[in-house]
Structure formats: C-alpha cells, structure tokens
Amino acid sequence: MTIFNPVESVKQITLAMEKKERFGYINVPKSSIVALSKNSENPFPASFAKNILAALKKNESKLMKAISHSLVSDIEAGKHFKVGLNKKSDYYYSNVFEYYFLNNKDVYDTIINYYIRNSSKVVVSFHDKKIIQRQIGFDAHVITVPFQNYQQKIDDIYAQVSEFGNDVDYCLMDCGILGLGLTPKIWDNLSASIIDMGKVISLSKTLSQQ
Numbered sequence: 001m002t003i004f005n006p007v008e009s010v011k012q013i014t015l016a017m018e019k020k021e022r023f024g025y026i027n028v029p030k031s032s033i034v035a036l037s038k039n040s041e042n043p044f045p046a047s048f049a050k051n052i053l054a055a056l057k058k059n060e061s062k063l064m065k066a067i068s069h070s071l072v073s074d075i076e077a078g079k080h081f082k083v084g085l086n087k088k089s090d091y092y093y094s095n096v097f098e099y100y101f102l103n104n105k106d107v108y109d110t111i112i113n114y115y116i117r118n119s120s121k122v123v124v125s126f127h128d129k130k131i132i133q134r135q136i137g138f139d140a141h142v143i144t145v146p147f148q149n150y151q152q153k154i155d156d157i158y159a160q161v162s163e164f165g166n167d168v169d170y171c172l173m174d175c176g177i178l179g180l181g182l183t184p185k186i187w188d189n190l191s192a193s194i195i196d197m198g199k200v201i202s203l204s205k206t207l208s209q210q
Contacts, residue, residue, distance in 0.1 A: 013025055169192065
C-alpha cells in the first residue's frame, strides 16, 4: 500500500489539473466506514449507504481516494477489503486542501487562483452562495444543500448537479460525507472532475470573521 504525503498528493492533483485530465480526489473519513456497519449507533439510510459503498468500491487510477491516518492499519490488515479499500491500492493525504490552507497558504492560494478561479465549476455546499463565491470566484454555480436530512435527499441533489456536470470542469465538494455519497453517479454519468475541498470554506469563513 502506498500512502502519498501532502506534497506528493497535491502534485498529483495539480498535474491532472494542468493536463486538464478528468480525475477525482475524494476524502474517505473513518466515520463513513463505521456508519456502514449494521452495529453502528448511527447507521446511514439504506439508499445513502448504497452510494457510499459504491464510491468506496471504485478502484480506478484517476479516482484518488484520500484516507485518514486512522484507517491505514485497518486497511493493511485487510479489515476493509469487502468495502473496497484494498491494501494493494494507492491512497492520498486526507483533506490536503485544509493542510495547505493551514500550513502553507501560498501553495493553497496558488491552486485556488491559478486552477480553480480560472475554471468553470459547480459547488455543492452547506454554505450559502456568497461565502462560496467570495472564496473561489463569482462565476461559480453553487448548490446549497440543507444539512438536515441531506442523506435522504441525495438523488435530488445529484439531479441539481447533473444540470451543470457536463458543462463545467470541476464539481467541488464542500459538504463532508455527502460528497463521497455523490461521487458514484457523478463519476459514472457526468464529465466534470470531482474535488473534495474538505472544510476549507468553513475555515476561511471563521478566519474572516475574527
């Protein structure tokens, strides 16, 4: 199993952007694995669990799975093989955008200003349109989803994304585990690359209010 560090991960992401290749960078939080268990205290609704499982089981070279450090030992031990996390696969640094936002803002700003702002994009977010566009460009299409009951509304949210997904370069995820759940249908049916931005928008919002 190969785990790419933040530098290696961001190089792979920006290389794909530079080549204008279609790719996906998706975060796989440990909570997504836990919630798939029948013994989970807070299991996913069946339809949402189906989408999460489909995302985890996709093993394609252009779909970069980013995992937290807490998952590494379990994957190496083969504990999550049945849900698609194979110890022979490559994995990327989790929440790489947050890492650079907090540790090397110049790199983060370069990625946003050079690649994201200059590209067409649709954003799925729990935040409102003004906050999103202030961070990544006023030409962004923004789909604001309510945090409450979003798991039951995944098909409706995908339908909104599909209105833009063949006409934009990127589908940016600012919606936590919902982004993972949306990945299979977007990847299989639309032409946009998928990028999970982690909690960068929330972080930037908090800092701007201080």
